[in-house]
Amino acid sequence: MTDDETRPIRARMAPSPTGPLHIGTARTSLYNYLFARHVGGTYVLRIEDTDLARGTVENEQDIIDNLHWLGITWDEGPQVAGGEDIGPFGPYRQSHRWELYAAEAAKLLEDGSAYHCWCTPEELDEVRRQQERNHEPPRYNGRCLRLTNADLAQFEAEGRKPAIRFRVPPEKVTFDDLVRGEVEFDNALLGDFVIVRAGGVPLYHFVVVVDDEKMNITHVIRGEDHLSNTPKHIALIRALGYREPRFGHIPLILNADRSKMSKRKSQTAMTAYREQGYLPEAMVNFLAFLGWSPGTEEEIFSLDELAGRFELGQVHKAGAVFDQDRLDHLNGVYIRSLTDEQLALRIRPFLPDALDDSAVLRVVPLIKERLVRLSDAPELVAFLHEPDEAVIAGYLPEELNAKGKSAAETAIALDAAAQLVQELDDADFSADVLEARSRAAAEQLGWKPGDFFKPIRVAVTGRSVSPPLFSSMELLGRDRVLARIGAAHAKVAGGGSLA
């Protein structure tokens, strides 16, 4: 009945495909993964798809893809949605294990640990409402425990199908939680709960217990929201004569208002973060520190380093707010740690085809330290591939003016800029030369360099905030720079021509 400590360690993650991979599920999966890898145990993926109404294969695909994206791998389980299972304890999808659950439920029925319940959802609702009115705890009233043969005959005549309800032994249950220590519950306060629906579909509390036993799971690490479900599971484990695994309940990830992180108040789908250009390394690092720390002041860790350091004993008990500012910061750190070649590869999918691979590689150094997310890249490089007309149409004439400068003065500056560009042949058209000439021109004009660069920046990139100006000009090429400066001049001078 109790866990024999000599069993080889096996941990698992058990996502439900009722939605795409949730941040919280990802973090729980990560902790399980880190735990299993740290102790050299086996890591299992089991798909909890008993909710036929809400589960989809698309979600299963999303979960598997995003787990892989994070770099999390498992030793047993489906590697691809709908694909072959790997491992000796399969199938690893609950929807493929129904005979097993039926057999286990039959055992419970046989020895009286469970019984048929003929109550309809409407009847149960009514009872619950009644209990609420009387300020009683909302739990099953045990009606079907005391059925007469006549009742039974009538239900059958009505064509009702029974659910199977587990008879919870009214006893105190204690367990030693891996993160919280000794926890005690009184199961006398629990109502008997349904383990198999009318119609034969088994429910979560039951299948999770059956599968953890049959898959030889020794360590159940899950969110704190399951803490008060654990005594139910232990009661089931005992009734079925199973071995009791160790339980560890990790703190919840919270919305800004400290409630359990939800779709309603936060972005919870991992895919969304991925699409916004968060790096999996940053996400993993960030998630790991939501409820755990190595006990030092170090904070940048790869997945492998995390696995080397991770201890369940260092996991916190209190929930942690998901702080996107911190994620953003970490993402920037990871982006900047990439080589230009690596970053070019990662950014490629975020950029339009109009930019070829070599152009991407050339802009990367200009935007690297300006990126928070990869999806920031298109805006930063837009000046490169946007048609000149679009760039020119993108700003108002007065945006060209440096602070305190009039349109007339701006026209003069633009004029000087056009001239200096014209004087350069293609071979000389480099950032260094451009900068030297521009500074000289500014001095000649008696302008501060920054003031002189402002109209050029807007003219050339269409924006007052851009990557470094002269490198941008070099990338753009002499002709396009000239065209854009000319157009800007026309705009500010109301159609007047360049000198």
Added chain:
RNA sequence: GCCCCCAUCGUCUAGAGGCCUAGGACGCCACCCUUUCAAGGUGGAGAUCACCGGUUCGAAUCCGGUUGGGGGCACCA
């Protein structure tokens, strides 16, 4: 309502009786660097360690209570 869990700067956290006049990071504010924005550098504000009692020569650290927050009580997972 009942049961359970939790409680260090706004946020993530260090801290496992004296090293703490509580450290780091994010964010915020200044300044420096600087062609914009970033990045980087330096500095700053920010926590009577929820509160109240106890134990102790000594408590953020141990104990009790209070308050506050969260989670769970489905024929969802």
